[in-house]
Amino acid sequence: MKTEIRARIETGEWPVNHRIPSENELVDTLGVSRMTANRALRELANEGVITRVQGKGSFVAPKKRSALALGVRNIADEILERGAVHRMDLILAQAETCGHELAAALELDIGAQSFHSVIVHNEDDVPIQLEDRFVNPAVAPDYLKQDFSRTTPNAFLTSIAPIAKTEQFIEAVLPQPWECKLLAIARSEPCILIRRRTWSQDRVVTAVRLLYPGSRYRLQSNF
Amino acid sequence: MKTEIRARIETGEWPVNHRIPSENELVDTLGVSRMTANRALRELANEGVITRVQGKGSFVAPKKRSALALGVRNIADEILERGAVHRMDLILAQAETCGHELAAALELDIGAQSFHSVIVHNEDDVPIQLEDRFVNPAVAPDYLKQDFSRTTPNAFLTSIAPIAKTEQFIEAVLPQPWECKLLAIARSEPCILIRRRTWSQDRVVTAVRLLYPGSRYRLQSNF
DNA sequence: AAGTGGTCTAGACCACTTA
DNA sequence: AAGTGGTCTAGACCACTTC
Structure with a gap:
């Protein structure tokens, strides 16, 4: 309805x-x-x-204007605009069963299937973003078949499901041990954590945690 | 009801x-x-x-402490909207001479005068924002005469100089020892740092560092 | 079995806008 | 006067949790 x-x-x-x-x-x-x-x-x-x-x-209603510098940008584009080389390291890509929290985040039933991918984005061989993503299989059934050394999850998902709504939280956190390893940082290094969910046609497309080392990345917005 | x-x-x-x-x-x-x-x-x-x-x-539910990442909001309004009590502790308010960096930030000459204020904003008696602000005296000559237990610097400045442009960076940092004391947090607690400059009629009005404890505050932006 | 929230139907009165 | 949204009541069935 x-x-x-x-x-x-x-x-x-x-x-x-x-x-x-x-x-x-x-x-x-x-x-x-x-x-x-x-x-x-x-x-x-x-x-x-x-x-x-x-x-x-x-x-x-007229569409809300959106996406200032803090909007949803493709990290690959950002890096290329700075004239640097972008490389993705695929850490994990598999189907998983939704637990309580994940089911709520994706607005699926507990026990339903979801796709999980973990990717490290490098700028000139320096790890700069840890992308921990869950995807709604109903929206992107072919998600796991993508070649993540060539196409970013962001690019793939926006190509098959136009973004209608975005919810985004920005926090400062200390990284977990396994995150430190993947980003090659110390445990005491503060990181920016962006938790973002995007919707298309009233369905959650994806829920993603983006972790940036505080010493290597900052967000900018001018208006 | x-x-x-x-x-x-x-x-x-x-x-x-x-x-x-x-x-x-x-x-x-x-x-x-x-x-x-x-x-x-x-x-x-x-x-x-x-x-x-x-x-x-x-x-x-536990109280949410989040705010729009886009746009300049008054911390006092934010807190009041959440139904909490806002209190300001004035730490410092004085005139200072611009050094090299500060002069560049305010687009003034080295050796020129500037106004410096440091204020801790509390939500229900919990320190939530450390506001370290420099103000251009040419725009706000009466800045130091304000009663900062009643009016926020933000409210005063926007009332006398409409914001024409904003530049904003968001980072994750570890706090300095004196910042830990004022915010009552541990040295290892990651913080969100917002560095913001605002312009009015082509002049820099103010340059401000806003420091939020990561465990008590997050930025939110939905669009 | 009892209580909870999730959702829906059918019908009603009101304030407002347009003609 | 007719149509709109704003709001409410009364009653119902369902899925889930707890005992």
């Missing part, structure tokens, strides 16, 4: 400022009760997908 | 991890229907105020 409306908006079937069927119309056409239609539209409004005006109707 | 529950949580009447009355209990005690109680709890869960587990119950 809610996802059907969102799909119509993301596919462009209902363009910006298009008038969305009223709650009563949705009751008739979709065969749901008004409370259900109301809840769906109310939640879409809270997410900023639509705007609602009492007495007038509901309308597709 | 929703606000009553939120009030009980914010006043500490229901502490973290406290079990919240079930939907049916709220129906009886507050005299609302179950749909209303359900909606209130569902929305509080979406806001991260409570967590819900099917079959078990609803519980007060």
